[in-house]
Amino acid sequence: MSASLSLTVKTARDELERITAAIDNLAEEDDWPADLLFRVQLVLEELALNIVDYGHDDDTSDFEIAFMSEGDSLTIEIVDGGRAFDPLNDAPEPDLTSGVAERRVGGLGVHFVRTLMDDVQYERSAGKNRLKMVTRKVR
């Protein structure tokens, strides 16, 4: 199967519902297994809300999300002109071991991205964060 989708999203929290619905539609069109749909929804929610919450001070800027599905491979690119943020190096280390009283949730979103995607590459160029992720559709 092959399919592609490009989305322009505002830097507002309520855009999450539109992103979720667009991914649901692409998954149906491209016949994704349920596991892939779950992973992509999770990764995109974590990254999009990071951009909305920390990358921008306004809720009217735009950023771009593109999906390219070809054979067994899905590539996702996010291009955003907000504050420079390299999730591979700038995100806090996730706390995976503390007890209930001390546990912190910061950094979990990026930890999900690293764990659930096969390849993640970041580049800052022309004033934009460019994050490219690749995953096999079937694990």
Add this chain to the structure above:
Amino acid sequence: MEINAERDGATVIARPTGRLDGSNAGEFQEALEAAIDESDRALVLDFEQISYISSAGLRVILLTARSLQGNGGQMALCALDAPIREVFAISGFDTIIPIHGTRDEALAAVGG
């Protein structure tokens, strides 16, 4: 965010429905707080009707577990779908919140 809550002695059994994501985590937290009294000793969160969770949902679960523990209470989860079970494993949340297969097992574990 819909939550069905019932009480069995000092144990609250809460069954949320749908997705636990960044758009409704605040609502989820308010609904849980409303369902739990200060005198309650345990919470069983039945995830049978939950299809998705992100870090925003995990945060609410952590805050709820912390609040219960501060009152001397405890919390258990049950009936997690495989992808949700994986989120709990990757995040290490399965080491701080006990996860059970069924509601009865969770109730037995918290002494309900």
